[in-house]
Structure formats: structure tokens, C-alpha cells
Amino acid sequence: MCSQEGEGYSLLKEYANGFMVSQVLFAACELGVFELLAEALEPLDSAAVSSHLGSSPQGTELLLNTCVSLKLLQADVRGGKAVYANTELASTYLVRGSPRSQRDMLLYAGRTAYVCWRHLAEAVREGRNQYLKAFGIPSEELFSAIYRSEDERLQFMQGLQDVWRLEGATVLAAFDLSPFPLICDLGGGSGALAKACVSLYPGCRAIVFDIPGVVQIAKRHFSASEDERISFHEGDFFKDALPEADLYILARVLHDWTDAKCCHLLHRVCRACRTGGGILVIESLLDADGRGPLTTLLYSLNMLVQTEGRERTPAEYRALLAPAGFRDVRCRRTGGTYDAVLARK
Numbered sequence: 001m002c003s004q005e006g007e008g009y010s011l012l013k014e015y016a017n018g019f020m021v022s023q024v025l026f027a028a029c030e031l032g033v034f035e036l037l038a039e040a041l042e043p044l045d046s047a048a049v050s051s052h053l054g055s056s057p058q059g060t061e062l063l064l065n066t067c068v069s070l071k072l073l074q075a076d077v078r079g080g081k082a083v084y085a086n087t088e089l090a091s092t093y094l095v096r097g098s099p100r101s102q103r104d105m106l107l108y109a110g111r112t113a114y115v116c117w118r119h120l121a122e123a124v125r126e127g128r129n130q131y132l133k134a135f136g137i138p139s140e141e142l143f144s145a146i147y148r149s150e151d152e153r154l155q156f157m158q159g160l161q162d163v164w165r166l167e168g169a170t171v172l173a174a175f176d177l178s179p180f181p182l183i184c185d186l187g188g189g190s191g192a193l194a195k196a197c198v199s200l201y202p203g204c205r206a207i208v209f210d211i212p213g214v215v216q217i218a219k220r221h222f223s224a225s226e227d228e229r230i231s232f233h234e235g236d237f238f239k240d241a242l243p244e245a246d247l248y249i250l251a252r253v254l255h256d257w258t259d260a261k262c263c264h265l266l267h268r269v270c271r272a273c274r275t276g277g278g279i280l281v282i283e284s285l286l287d288a289d290g291r292g293p294l295t296t297l298l299y300s301l302n303m304l305v306q307t308e309g310r311e312r313t314p315a316e317y318r319a320l321l322a323p324a325g326f327r328d329v330r331c332r333r334t335g336g337t338y339d340a341v342l343a344r345k
Helices: 003-016 018-031 033-039 046-053 057-069 088-093 103-117 120-126 131-135 142-146 150-172 192-200 212-221 259-272 294-306 314-324
Strands: 073-078 081-086 182-186 205-210 230-234 245-251 273-283 327-332 339-344
Touching (some): 003 018, 018 033, 018 057, 018 103, 033 046, 033 057, 033 081, 033 088, 057 073, 057 081, 081 088, 103 131, 103 294, 120 294, 150 192, 150 339, 182 192, 192 205, 192 230, 212 230, 314 327
Parallel strands (some): 182 205, 205 230, 245 273
Antiparallel strands (some): 073 081, 327 339
16 A cells, blocks of 8 residues: 555544544543543542442543543553543643633533534435434424523533633624624623623623523523623514614624525614614634635534534625625634624614
């Protein structure tokens, strides 16, 4: 076998085994491996981890050693036994108490997105999401399928809080938003992005607008509701009156919906927007030719298996915004997962 064929075969195996790596990460998070090791006074051997987690000794040792190979854990030998501790990567991103933790989003990915991705081939054939096959739930009302229970809804909201805690400030700084004193985050969930906004722009106030069940959970479980600069309003942004504001944020919203529904929503936003105001769309932008970046393409496939929308190019967002009444559309890549599109009324 020539070296080129060897490299190709290795790459193929890496791709084929990718789901196994994901499941190791998801399982370790779900079992509480990283929390246990973070709270332990010293590194633990596999027997101690197994005992604390109530998991099988053999399975626990296999999982721990695989996590070491993935650089999620580190292992040392003490008294002839391997003992395990979190790496910096795990301590930073996988322990619940870390300010940069992504644990909740990973749990959501493992429990919901991963189950839908089992049906990717069907989604490609049918051109629609796979909630009926994955969970036995009709998906005509999209978020009734995503929010299958109050626990699932809380998990999703916690996951989005993880995302905005890490990336919110960067994407909100892509443009200077200080000229907009009243900002409305449509579909703002827990208020994590609104909290980042008032922190970055102390002179502004923020309104979080979301469906009643989400607002009620936000007030019970998330700290943004305690900030006097942030208020919560209940409603359906497709049907109910929108609060008047200087700037509307649509973060990870438009990618959920068809072009027709996006146009309907954008027309409603433009009518509610104060003269001279604007809209900030936060999404992962595709390249102009639609063939990259890879992460955004994967996210677009995720929209196929989970929603009725897709990721879009800058030109496609301009084509949605202009007919709704927005002008001076500017797109800015942040270098992170999410990019920013700002337009004025």
C-alpha cells in the first residue's frame, strides 16, 4: 500500500470512528466522571471511580483509559495502580462549575441531536427533520418536539447559556451596539446573551422575548432575571405583538426556519423597530460558494435533522433582510463559531 493510500485509509477510519469519540465524551459527562474527579481531594483509581459512580469496574476502567488517550484525563501510577485526574481541557470545559463549561450543551447534543443524527440518511431522502423517527413525536410544531419535557427544555436552555457564556461577548462586539439603548433579544431563552449585552454595553437595557414556558423557566433557574437592566416578556414572535426596541437580536433563530417563515418574522421585526434602529443576526455563516466552513456545513445538516431550516451565506441573509425593509446590511466574521450580520431600518 503506497503512503498516499495509507493516509487516505487512516483518514477514512478517523471519520468512521468519530461517533465513538463523541459517545465517549457524552458518556463521561452523563456519568459525572469529570465532576467526581474535580471534587476529589486527590487522583482516584478506577475502582474508586467505579464505586462512586455505581458503574461496572471493567467498563469504568475502559472509559477512563480512553479518556486519557483523548487527552480528557491524565493518568499516573501510584502504588502500582493507575490513578486519574482531569486535564486542563476537562477542568475548563467539562466540569459544571467552570465559568467556561460546555457540559450542558454536550449533554443536550448526546441526548437529543445525536439521536436525530442516526436518521441522517432518511433526512436527506425526505428533506425534513427526524423527530418522529427519533422520539415518536410529530414535528409540525418545531419547539414542541425540541422541548419534549420541562427537563429537556431546561437542558436546552442551559446548553445555550454555555454557548453564549463562551462566545456571546465576541459576537456582540463584532459591531458597536452602544448607539442602541433598548435591545430586544427575540427567542432569548435564559437571558444569557442579554446579560452579555448589558455587561458589554452598560448604557443599554435588554428585553428577552420568548414563549411563556421558556420565560417561566428562565425566571426560576437563571440569574439574568435578577438584573434590573433585563426584563422578560412572554409571547410568540410569529404571532404576538413585539416590544418596541432600537435593536432586535436574532441569535440562532433564523437557521431554524424556512425562507418563508424568516421573511414573515423579519417583516414583523421591521414594523416594530424604531426609526433608525436595526437588527443583529447571529448565525454561523457559510462561505459564498456554500461549501465551507466544515463546522457550518455540519450545523446545516443538524438543522436538516432537527429543524426545518438551514445555515446560509451572507448573500442569502441579505436576500432575506432587504425585502423586509432593512438596509445597509453588513456581515462580519468573528473567527469563532458564530458570525454577525447588522442591518438598519
